[in-house]
Amino acid sequence: MTPKKVISAVFLSSSLLAPLANADIKIGVVSSSTGPIALVGIPQKNTIPLLPTSAGGEKITYISLDDGSDPTATVKAFKKLIDEEHVDAIIGPSGSGNAMSVIQFAAESGTPMLAPVGTAAVVLPMTEQKKWVFKTTQNDDLIAEALIEQMKATGIKTIGLIGTADPYGENWAKVMKDLTQKAGIQIVASEQFQRQDTSMTGQSLKILMANPDAVLIAAPGSSSVMPQTTLKDQGYSGKIYQTHGAALDPFLRLGGKAVEGTILAASSMLVLDEVPNSPSKEIATKYITDYKKLYGETPATFGGNVLDAGLLLENAIPSALKSGKPGTAEFRSALRDALENTKEMPATQGVYNMTAEDHSGFDERGRVLITVKDGKWALLK
Amino acid sequence: MNFQIATLLGQDGLTNGAIYALLALSILLVFTVTRILLIPLGEFVTFGALTMAAMQMGKAPKLEWLLLGLVLIDCVLDLYQQIKYHIDRNKMKKIALKLGYALAMIGLLNNLPLSEIPMACQVLLTLCLIVPLGPIMYRLFFQPLADAPALVLLIVSIALHVAMVGIGLLLFGPEGARTQPFSDTGFRLGAVMLKSQTLWVILVSIFLIVTLFIAFERTLYGKALRATAVNRMGARLQGISPVFAGKATFALAAFIGSASGILIAPITTLYYDSGFIISLKGFVGAIIGGLVSYPIAAIGAIAVGMIEAFSMFWASNYKEIIVFTLIIPFLIWRSMNSHHVEDDE
Numbered sequence: 001m002t003p004k005k006v007i008s009a010v011f012l013s014s015s016l017l018a019p020l021a022n023a024d025i026k027i028g029v030v031s032s033s034t035g036p037i038a039l040v041g042i043p044q045k046n047t048i049p050l051l052p053t054s055a056g057g058e059k060i061t062y063i064s065l066d067d068g069s070d071p072t073a074t075v076k077a078f079k080k081l082i083d084e085e086h087v088d089a090i091i092g093p094s095g096s097g098n099a100m101s102v103i104q105f106a107a108e109s110g111t112p113m114l115a116p117v118g119t120a121a122v123v124l125p126m127t128e129q130k131k132w133v134f135k136t137t138q139n140d141d142l143i144a145e146a147l148i149e150q151m152k153a154t155g156i157k158t159i160g161l162i163g164t165a166d167p168y169g170e171n172w173a174k175v176m177k178d179l180t181q182k183a184g185i186q187i188v189a190s191e192q193f194q195r196q197d198t199s200m201t202g203q204s205l206k207i208l209m210a211n212p213d214a215v216l217i218a219a220p221g222s223s224s225v226m227p228q229t230t231l232k233d234q235g236y237s238g239k240i241y242q243t244h245g246a247a248l249d250p251f252l253r254l255g256g257k258a259v260e261g262t263i264l265a266a267s268s269m270l271v272l273d274e275v276p277n278s279p280s281k282e283i284a285t286k287y288i289t290d291y292k293k294l295y296g297e298t299p300a301t302f303g304g305n306v307l308d309a310g311l312l313l314e315n316a317i318p319s320a321l322k323s324g325k326p327g328t329a330e331f332r333s334a335l336r337d338a339l340e341n342t343k344e345m346p347a348t349q350g351v352y353n354m355t356a357e358d359h360s361g362f363d364e365r366g367r368v369l370i371t372v373k374d375g376k377w378a379l380l381k
Numbered sequence: 382m383n384f385q386i387a388t389l390l391g392q393d394g395l396t397n398g399a400i401y402a403l404l405a406l407s408i409l410l411v412f413t414v415t416r417i418l419l420i421p422l423g424e425f426v427t428f429g430a431l432t433m434a435a436m437q438m439g440k441a442p443k444l445e446w447l448l449l450g451l452v453l454i455d456c457v458l459d460l461y462q463q464i465k466y467h468i469d470r471n472k473m474k475k476i477a478l479k480l481g482y483a484l485a486m487i488g489l490l491n492n493l494p495l496s497e498i499p500m501a502c503q504v505l506l507t508l509c510l511i512v513p514l515g516p517i518m519y520r521l522f523f524q525p526l527a528d529a530p531a532l533v534l535l536i537v538s539i540a541l542h543v544a545m546v547g548i549g550l551l552l553f554g555p556e557g558a559r560t561q562p563f564s565d566t567g568f569r570l571g572a573v574m575l576k577s578q579t580l581w582v583i584l585v586s587i588f589l590i591v592t593l594f595i596a597f598e599r600t601l602y603g604k605a606l607r608a609t610a611v612n613r614m615g616a617r618l619q620g621i622s623p624v625f626a627g628k629a630t631f632a633l634a635a636f637i638g639s640a641s642g643i644l645i646a647p648i649t650t651l652y653y654d655s656g657f658i659i660s661l662k663g664f665v666g667a668i669i670g671g672l673v674s675y676p677i678a679a680i681g682a683i684a685v686g687m688i689e690a691f692s693m694f695w696a697s698n699y700k701e702i703i704v705f706t707l708i709i710p711f712l713i714w715r716s717m718n719s720h721h722v723e724d725d726e
Binding site for chain 2: 233248
């Protein structure tokens with residue numbers, strides 16, 4: 001608790017002093033550290049003290065707000081940050097639905113927004129409003145391509161899909177439909193479930209009846225475990241694929257033996273020891289060490305997404321400072337342009353190359369194929 | 382759909398239905414005795430499951446601090462009343478006893494090798510930790526307004542639910558948890574595998590229901606509670622303390638809630654906020670019973686479990702809608718068949 005108190009004390013004092021020292025760059029962070037997606041929001045909030053504290057010779061202050069996973073509260077938080085705090089950029093929110101609801105406010109006020117959310121819908125298809133949004137997670141199709149290549153290579157012809165009934169699962173269902181068609185793989189069953197469901201017997205029986213070569217489970221966080229344990233309990237023996245939503249340590253703990261041999265694609269953060277040296281590896285290793293020092297546990301990938309947002313800003317601020325002072329519309333607009341021109345910037349999740357069309361900016365360096373071996377994450381060879 | 386699938390789904394529906402039935406019964410019990418719709422019942426379910434999971438990971442469940450905190454507030458209130466009114470000569474002894482209990486629990490939880498002790502002991506410790514929360518919560522949040530209109534009680538109940546979900550996040554974290562099954566064996570029934578945990582759930586539920594029935598029919602305390610349920614004022618005139626009745630039903634509800642949580646924790650992943658939806662389904666069962674009839678509520682709850690299981694198979698996207706829409710025809714049927722009495726006491 002103490003570090004948190006220190007941080008809030010710092011925020012409090014800095015917000016009191018703000019009118020005097022106006023030259024500071026102010027960045028708002030909105031995370032869902034309570035409510036249904038707290039699993040995502042807590043590591044994100046915890047990452048704030050690790051974000052860069054200065055860029056281009058200017059001090060950066062972070063103002064952190066919690067939206068309780070509620071889109072209405074996200075909108076309020078954004079309005080507060082924009083109208084009262086006059087922030088130069090906003091990192092957040094944590095949830096896909098929450099992010100969709102605030103894009104228009106970020107765009108109207110001309111504030112760059114760096115969303116560490118799963119759904120690609122926040123940056124695709126690119127519109128006049130979405131050009132203010134940048135996304136620090138891999139697009140679903142990037143991850144899906146890696147999985148489908150693997151499926152093709154191992155001779156899988158039919159797959160079953162189980163996804164959550166939320167934007168995450170729905171977007172995956174859409175992405176898979178397009179990509180499997182091209183790859184000549186057939187989706188023979190597609191089922192949905194809710195995160196809080198206490199039983200998945202029905203869905204998994206449906207999948208078993210269709211008897212696909214492999215099953216893909218698209219669910220964020222620990223909810224990805226239950227479909228898999230149920231399938232295994234009922235004797236499904238095919239391959240099981242997971243998305244980057246499952247790339248969390250609780251997945252291993254909750255799944256136990258049932259998740260052995262699962263294949264998933266995600267950023268290399270889970271298997272840092274096994275990947276070849278790269279700037280990304282260095283940054284991620286440092287992040288994990290610092291986070292461990294502060295909280296005594298390894299951060300979930302979601303935290304890395306927020307750190308990347310901070311690094312992107314740190315990288316973009318110096319060139320934006322040439323066009324205007326922090327706190328002005330010119331500065332924010334220049335910051336947006338600078339973010340869009342990010343080239344070859346390594347961070348925890350991979351290497352960012354933004355363009356006017358691609359505001360996520362990852363290539364295949366942002367993903368690796370991972371499997372579960374002896375109860376631990378391992379690089380798939 | 383063939384026989385095998387139908388049995389598997391039936392088994393699933395029966396397991397969940399048994400849990401919903403237990404919850405429906407405790408909702409009904411608390412409502413008839415105290416007029417409180419116990420929304421936080423689901424939180425007892427998740428607290429039970431998550432405490433058990435924490436113990437199996439060898440960690441002392443942080444819930445002990447909630448118990449200590451609430452006991453402390455309770456004791457301070459007692460002390461204040463004692464100094465002001467001098468009602469009860471044994472009060473000091475009771476205060477010492479309560480504090481001693483909370484501290485003893487903390488001592489036990491922090492010193493026992495929690496992950497190694499037999500599962501029965503883990504269950505017992507979990508229950509010992511959670512059941513006292515029920516009466517204390519009644520004492521702190523409901524007893525001061527026991528005569529308030531039912532609507533006020535409902536609002537307090539919702540507030541308590543929201544607070545407990547928040548506390549759950551704080552104490553247990555956002556990750557889900559799952560515990561080890563009571564035993565690993567399964568039984569073969571024709572072509573269908575019966576999981577032993579399913580049998581545990583069904584047997585324990587039946588046992589609890591039968592015990593409750595006997596307790597209410599045969600024992601003095603049970604009869605006292607029934608009398609309060611039938612007519613609060615009349616029972617009071619006969620010397621049945623409404624405070625006792627309230628605390629006893631809350632203890633029972635906390636017990637049934639946490640026991641249900643412990644029972645289903647091995648077959649599903651429970652999150653700090655899963656409780657609400659589970660108890661809501663129990664509530665649908667209780668509504669089918671018109672918030673009066675125990676047997677109909679139990680049957681209704683099992684029907685909810687069954688319908689849930691089969692709709693999960695046929696239309697997984699519409700499962701919750703189907704289950705909760707069930708309530709509408711029953712409400713219509715109930716409102717057409719019952720003579721509504723303007724009862725707010």
